[in-house]
Amino acid sequence: MKFRRKPRENVEIGLAPLIDVVFILLLFFVVTTTFTRETQLKVDLPEAASGTPPQETELKQLEVVIDATGQYALNGKALVKSDLQTLTAALNKESQGDYSLPLMISADAKTPHQAVITAMDAAGKLGFSHLRITTVEAQATP
Numbered sequence: 001m002k003f004r005r006k007p008r009e010n011v012e013i014g015l016a017p018l019i020d021v022v023f024i025l026l027l028f029f030v031v032t033t034t035f036t037r038e039t040q041l042k043v044d045l046p047e048a049a050s051g052t053p054p055q056e057t058e059l060k061q062l063e064v065v066i067d068a069t070g071q072y073a074l075n076g077k078a079l080v081k082s083d084l085q086t087l088t089a090a091l092n093k094e095s096q097g098d099y100s101l102p103l104m105i106s107a108d109a110k111t112p113h114q115a116v117i118t119a120m121d122a123a124g125k126l127g128f129s130h131l132r133i134t135t136v137e138a139q140a141t142p
Helices: 015-032 084-095 113-126
Strands: 062-066 072-074 102-107 130-134
Touching (some): 062 113, 084 113, 102 113
Parallel strands (some): 062 102, 102 130
Antiparallel strands (some): 062 072
16 A cells, blocks of 8 residues: 655745844844943152242232042141031131132042042132142152
């Protein structure tokens, strides 16, 4: 007895839906991927090996001292809070509206950078035009 074989059906995979799925996946990955550029800055800070000491004047001077923890003192008086509003109010009160007075910022070497920037921001908002950052003269290493 001879069995007849059934004719094979050609099975085709539709490429159009497959391409659609691949493009949707590609679009999904492109949209959800974040591209970040890793950058590093190499900063060589200058030393204050030479400089001119501040000249003694008869004018009233304002000095903001910042300690290692970021606490502010204005002309020797410690401020209650170490934020921008408190420092701005203290500078405004101490200067009595005269923003042409020289302002010195003396910061400890271990002071957080943000504390110095906050002091400079307070001076800039009030309009101080004579700003000086004091440093210590570098010691020669033997």
